[in-house]
Amino acid sequence: MCRNSHCSQRVVRGRHLFFCLLFTVLWLVFFNAPASAHKVTIFAWVDGDTVHTQSKIGAGKRAKGARVLVFDSEGNRLLEGKTDEKGEFSFKIPKKDDLKVVLKASMGHMAEWKIPADEIGAVGDVSGSTVPEINVKSGIEEAVRSTDVKPGLEAVSLTRHEVQDLIDKSLDRKLAPIVDMLADATDCGPKMTEVIGGIGYIFGLVGVALYFANRRKKE
């Protein structure tokens, strides 16, 4: 009798195992692109005297019309706004301080991004300082000569500000894909390994629970 019940228990356990395998295989086969469950993210970067933010809901969906709040290091609310169609929101830096940008999407979903003061400080120093005009004529002439373009090009004199602007613009353009990549990378959904790891954890917990239950029974 005892042996019988033991046997049937083993059969039941085998069936359980079969079931869990079936379940996982079915899930994984039908939905082999597990995406995040409404995880919201916000990504902010400083550009000149402006902070740009990009908000997302889930993997790759832009959060439209979500509230963005900006706090300083003491937790005072400095400003607030709404994201546009692309999930983006930009604001002028209100204060040189550690800023905390908080995204509040619908249904109580929240995310935040911190901008340390030194990031802002460095930007502020450059844009705030007045610099004397310098002549970059020779440098440009050299550049023209070395690239062998039309020799008749007139010498231009640029202020440091204009050079700064040109560099900034070109950098912005070139860095845009990288910024986008970073924004994407910050909200990569759960990976298959993590999902399987989670299932493994659950089965492990089942094992631990069964172990203790059996030990209690023996005692």
Added chain:
Amino acid sequence: MSPGVLIAGAGLAAAGVAVGLRKLETKEIPSVGILSAAFFVASLIHVPIGPASIHLILNGMLGIILGWKAFPAVLVGLALQALLFQFGGITTLGVNTLNMALPAVICYYLFGWGIRIGNRRLVFILSAFAGGSCAVFLGSVLVGLSLYLSGEAFLPAAKVVVAAHLPVMVIEGGLTAVCALFLRRVKPELLEGAYVPKQSL
């Protein structure tokens, strides 16, 4: 979420988990684990519908199969999601567990009888469907309620949550019915274990 709501939610969830663990028998541990795993994976599956993308919850299925034991199953699933993917977060774990598992238990009491009647197929299907969709509905109402208690206006908050979950309700109802039918055919003791009063063997 305000701290009061978080603490109250955690307390109630802990009570529910305690009840669930007390009712848990050794031989039921594997099925709780399997359903916990199903719950854990279900939220990762996205179904794009219109502008939004939604995910399954499966708390109704947990409810009608596990009853009070849905509490520990949901807690484990949500805790792993919070730890591995940073969904929700640890602080909101209690409230989230309550919001998902309490509707499961309510549906267990509301629709359990339909599943207990073994020989009526239509009643069985209907109550499984109702259990699946009702659990999602109650869950979204609870989410709206906890947002309201944290200071947001109730009606707008609840409306948004419920509206977003309308398609999920239909899908989950159907899925719960299909799964329950499948289980009844292949492994009826999983359903009966929770329902039929234990006969002396």
